[in-house]
Amino acid sequence: MPKLTETALEVMRSAYPELDTNKDFILGVLTKEEESFRQTLKTGVTILEDELSGGSTKL
Structure with a gap:
């Protein structure tokens, strides 16, 4: 994303x-936002995987 x-x-x-x-400020904010998004996505994927591995057909 920084090249874009x-x-x-x-x-x-x-x-x-x-x-x-x-x-420099813009690129710094962008980098922090990307890191935050990656962490949010990682957390969401973990929650989804936990739900899917539970064998329930309802979310």
Whole structure:
């Protein structure tokens, strides 16, 4: 995702010059959001696997 973000920043920099100033902040926030999403997804997959392994036909 960082390469995609860097490309988007490059493309949009002429319309939004503040993107250059805030590039490190933007990439830092994006990295934290990706880490948080990965953890949420991992937790959800674990819950789903636990439910599926229980043999119940109802969730």
